[in-house]
């Protein structure tokens with residue numbers, strides 16, 4: 001019995017390893033980016049947003065999403081779906097990551113603040129677009145794991161902090177761009193204060209228990225805020241005691 005158990009365990013280990021080693025993650029990733037491009041092209045045209053930002057698609061092509069997904073969901077890393085990352089939280093759907101990154105209009109050298117690090121994947125996409133990123137995560141285990149993943153992949157320009165991101169990161173403000181990747185009833189006023197003149201903020205605003213609107217807020221040169229809603233979305237809620 002012992003010998004056969006050892007044989008079975010050995011086979012399981014070998015098959016498990018072969019599946020991970022033999023997998024062509026890059027082909028899967030490029031296929032996903034192709035499908036996102038097609039979907040983005042039609043959405044961007046419908047919404048009159050100009051052209052799809054090639055820098056977003058290039059960034060998505062470079063970030064190994066499978067490294068940000070827990071092992072038990074890794075096989076689904078390049079499906080266009082949100083996936084569980086533990087603690088009741090999710091890594092966002094790649095299409096939504098791409099679309100929010102497009103709306104942010106990030107340029108190399110931009111200082112970007114993110115509320116909701118989660119797995120760290122969105123931060124990595126923004127870093128690939130040339131941004132320096134300050135990101136806050138309220139679940140300590142997720143902040144620790146994201147820091148580890150980003151460090152292992154060599155993303156030195158991403159600063160991860162554990163805490164309540166509602167208050168922003170005043171020492172690093174003002175930010176050129178702000179992205180909120182959890183839903184709230186209103187845009188946190190502290191984040192609007194930390195957005196520089198000429199800056200852009202993107203956030204799902206609405207009932208956190210239901211559907212929200214993806215909002216784009218621009219701070220004009222006169223300091224006036226102009227906001228518009230772009231797309232219905234569904235995000236996990238902002239938590240904390242603000």
Ligand SMILES: C[S@@+](CC[C@H](N)C(=O)[O-])C[C@H]1O[C@@H](n2cnc3c(N)ncnc32)[C@H](O)[C@@H]1O
Nearest residue numbers: 091116118119121122137138165181238239240
């Ligand atoms: C949809 S997930 C974010 C996905 C993430 N951007 C990624 O790329 O994996 C939302 C995250 O926001 C975090 N969160 C919720 N409320 C927060 C708060 N007040 N401050 C910081 N993070 C918060 C959640 O714990 C969760 O990890």
